[in-house]
Amino acid sequence: MISITNILIYSLFILSISKMSATRTAYKGNILAIIGMSVALIFGLISIKPEYQIYAITTILFGGITGIIGSQKTSISQLPQMVALLNGFGGLASGLIGISESINLTQPNFLQIFIIFTGCLTFSGSIAGFFKLSGLIKISDTETLHSTSIILLILSIIGSFYAYNGEIEYIISFALLSSLLGFCFILPIGGADMPIIISILNGLSGWCTTLVGFSIENSLLIIIGTLIGTSGSILTYIMTKAMNRHLLKVIFAPLNQHKEDTSQHTEQDIHKGTPQDAAFLMENAHKVIIVPGFGMAASGAQHELGNMANLLIQKYKVDVKFGIHPVAGRMPGHMNVLLAEADIPPEIIYGINEINPEFKTADIVYIIGANDTTNPLAKTKKDSTIYQMPILEVEQAKRILFVKRSLAPGYAGLDNPLFYEDKTLMLLGDGKEITKEIVTNLENDSK
Amino acid sequence: MEIYLIDILILSGFIGYFAIWNVTPLLHSPLMSVTNAISGIVILGALQSLNLSNNLFTTMLLLTAIFFASINIFGGFHISARMLKMFKNKDKKQ
Numbered sequence: 001m002i003s004i005t006n007i008l009i010y011s012l013f014i015l016s017i018s019k020m021s022a023t024r025t026a027y028k029g030n031i032l033a034i035i036g037m038s039v040a041l042i043f044g045l046i047s048i049k050p051e052y053q054i055y056a057i058t059t060i061l062f063g064g065i066t067g068i069i070g071s072q073k074t075s076i077s078q079l080p081q082m083v084a085l086l087n088g089f090g091g092l093a094s095g096l097i098g099i100s101e102s103i104n105l106t107q108p109n110f111l112q113i114f115i116i117f118t119g120c121l122t123f124s125g126s127i128a129g130f131f132k133l134s135g136l137i138k139i140s141d142t143e144t145l146h147s148t149s150i151i152l153l154i155l156s157i158i159g160s161f162y163a164y165n166g167e168i169e170y171i172i173s174f175a176l177l178s179s180l181l182g183f184c185f186i187l188p189i190g191g192a193d194m195p196i197i198i199s200i201l202n203g204l205s206g207w208c209t210t211l212v213g214f215s216i217e218n219s220l221l222i223i224i225g226t227l228i229g230t231s232g233s234i235l236t237y238i239m240t241k242a243m244n245r246h247l248l249k250v251i252f253a254p255l256n257q258h259k260e261d262t263s264q265h266t267e268q269d270i271h272k273g274t275p276q277d278a279a280f281l282m283e284n285a286h287k288v289i290i291v292p293g294f295g296m297a298a299s300g301a302q303h304e305l306g307n308m309a310n311l312l313i314q315k316y317k318v319d320v321k322f323g324i325h326p327v328a329g330r331m332p333g334h335m336n337v338l339l340a341e342a343d344i345p346p347e348i349i350y351g352i353n354e355i356n357p358e359f360k361t362a363d364i365v366y367i368i369g370a371n372d373t374t375n376p377l378a379k380t381k382k383d384s385t386i387y388q389m390p391i392l393e394v395e396q397a398k399r400i401l402f403v404k405r406s407l408a409p410g411y412a413g414l415d416n417p418l419f420y421e422d423k424t425l426m427l428l429g430d431g432k433e434i435t436k437e438i439v440t441n442l443e444n445d446s447k
Numbered sequence: 448m449e450i451y452l453i454d455i456l457i458l459s460g461f462i463g464y465f466a467i468w469n470v471t472p473l474l475h476s477p478l479m480s481v482t483n484a485i486s487g488i489v490i491l492g493a494l495q496s497l498n499l500s501n502n503l504f505t506t507m508l509l510l511t512a513i514f515f516a517s518i519n520i521f522g523g524f525h526i527s528a529r530m531l532k533m534f535k536n537k538d539k540k541q
Contacts, residue, residue, distance in 0.1 A: 017466045017478070026531050027531040027534070033481055041520075061517075063515065067523070083476075086523050090486045092515045093513070093519065096508045096509065096515070097492050099508055100509050100512070205483065222459065230459075230464050231463060234464065331479065333475030336472075336473045337533070
């Protein structure tokens with residue numbers, strides 16, 4: 001009986017993931033996963049001792065309601081931090097299972113110790129990610145945190161030997177040490193590296209499930225955990241590839257580590273434009289490519305951007321395309337979700353490889369809050385942190401409209417030579433406000 | 448027993464590998480959110496351990512684990528549904 005439900009559950013989950021290959025079927029994929037989870041929960045509840053059932057059901061209901069209310073209250077712009085937070089709770093659950101298994105077994109083995117370690121690390125790392133993404137914590141002193149992490153790592157390794165004895169006090173202290181380690185470890189990592197970190201943590205929560213599966217000899221947990229673990233690992237690989245950064249470098253050499261670029265440029269060196277100029281230039285263009293980055297997410301400009309694209313296409317018959325860098329934003333695919341929210345059709349959204357040959361023929365590139373992913377220094381400046389990172393080749397376009405809050409460098413702490421080029425018009429200010437004004441101009445101008 | 452579980456691990460790794468590379472980059476965020484919710488399956492581990500729990504402390508720990516795993520599951524699926532709905536609606540219009 002159990003094995004038949006197991007087959008049903010993992011088949012549903014595998015099918016669910018394969019439905020994510022196209023936007024058309026993805027929603028169904030989520031429903032399949034929900035069915036799989038419901039079957040799993042029902043059979044899980046049936047198989048436990050009757051005296052525990054009522055407690056378990058109540059707890060699940062409480063947790064479920066909390067989860068649904070919490071995610072209902074989350075706005076689309078808060079998605080990355082919510083994903084991080086939920087991921088942390090999964091890790092916490094594994095960690096707690098590890099602790100209770102260690103205590104129950106009287107003599108824990110290597111596996112339980114490892115579950116406690118990875119579970120607590122995933123939990124606290126995700127919580128650190130959550131704080132960073134929601135802007136609740138800003139880190140200036142990364143070096144202290146780095147040395148603290150190293151001390152904590154050594155302490156955790158020592159602690160793991162003590163925890164091995166099975167004494168409750170040692171096990172709990174070990175869990176706390178691992179949690180502290182995860183927190184200090186993730187906190188100094190730069191915002192631009194967040195897509196990589198979120199993918200790693202996503203994968204880790206899967207591997208935790210696998211470990212729990214080994215510990216309690218449950219093949220279903222091993223299958224599902226491994227599926228998720230591979231998913232997170234592949235996303236990590238795609239993200240590090242897109243940034244051309246080695247994984248170890250992301251963790252040990254954060255981008256924004258006191259790397260103030262000492263460029264001598266001032267505001268006089270740039271050409272400042274107004275939204276009127278931008279509207280005028282774009283309505284007379286044949287082809288406009290829009291490049292959104294984290295700045296669009298931060299200012300919540302996606303709806304205005306959608307209106308702008310719509311007006312250009314409908315009223316002025318401009319060929320409009322969106323170019324998206326894989327690591328733009330704070331999680332994999334972040335920009336795509338925001339553009340979907342603004343009802344921008346997926347046919348005009350292109351990835352880096354498809355859009356790069358198009359810049360040569362583009363009249364205007366409209367860059368909104370994407371500094372590092374368009375920075376030509378990635379090609380030339382050997383000592384820069386983004387050297388050899390594949391970029392969107394916006395410098396090939398005839399004119400560049402650069403929307404940016406200020407002239408401050410991006411997350412990589414690098415100045416962008418594009419700002420000072422003659423063909424660049426800088427639109428300094430809030431991305432949403434500026435795009436809104438452009439839309440108003442586009443509406444009022446006569447064709 | 449151990450060997451057979453490792454076989455399962457390796458084979459699932461391969462399935463995951465091929466399934467994930469098929470996912471369109473457009474949907475990487477929802478994919479992460481769905482897999483995140485699915486990882487809440489670890490709740491089964493907590494339920495299974497509950498049967499063997501022999502003192503109040505571990506029972507409380509496991510119930511806490513069940514609580515957080517349920518937040519993960521329900522919140523994760525709900526947020527994935529919200530994300531995917533935006534992609535779905537757009538598809539219908541064309």
